[in-house]
Amino acid sequence: MKKISLLPGIILLGIGTFYSIQKLNIHLFENQNSWQALLILLGAAYLISGHFEKDNTTILPGIILAGLGIHFINQPKLPSWPDHAAAFLFILALGMLLTAIKTKSGYAQGIVLLLIGLFLHFFQTIIQSFSVVENGVQLIETYWSFLLIIIGAFLVFFKRKK
Incomplete structure (x- = not known):
């Protein structure tokens, strides 16, 4: 007999509680009725379900959902909070590193994403620190993304393990 996952039940409990608190006008904390809080709630559901079921595949989606919720809540409030693509890479790298810690493999991908972030x-x-070599810096600023494409293509097509 196949074991039923906790995830759907936890998600239904969380969403039911989320909307019941809204309908009953119960105020627990700021932004509790926002879609960002719902993202955090869904991420927590994945993490809780994975913890109790000892399922490491739920860490990454849990961290991504919770991380995006936390990011979108804090971004307008904190001037030092990153508001560009690097923030998403940090969230993804965190999820990948936490998954790697649990599975004891896959550290390299998380570290690479963290370094890119x-x-x-x-x-x-x-770029400003390289202002002495301005022409070279402009070239790097224009074409650095193509370097990532070339390295990625090399890893995908030429360095695959058979």
Whole structure:
């Protein structure tokens, strides 16, 4: 007999509670009725379900959903909060690294995404520090994304394990 997953039940409990609190006008915290809070709730459902079922495949979607919810709540409130693509790479890298910690494999992908996120986050600072070599910097600023494409294509097509 196949074991039934906890995830659907936890999601239904969470969404039911979320909308019941709205209907009953119960105020627990700021932004509790926002779609961002719903994302956090869904992410927590994945993480809780995965924890109790010992299912490591729920870590990544749980971190992504909760991370996006936290990002969209904090981004307008905190001036130091990143508001560009690097924030999404940080969330994805965190999910991949936490999954790697649990599964004891796949650290490299998480670290690479984290490094790319850090590079994008500090891109303008890095470019400004190279102002001495302005022509080279403009070339790098224009074509750095193609370097990622070339490296990715090389890894996909030429470095595959048989």
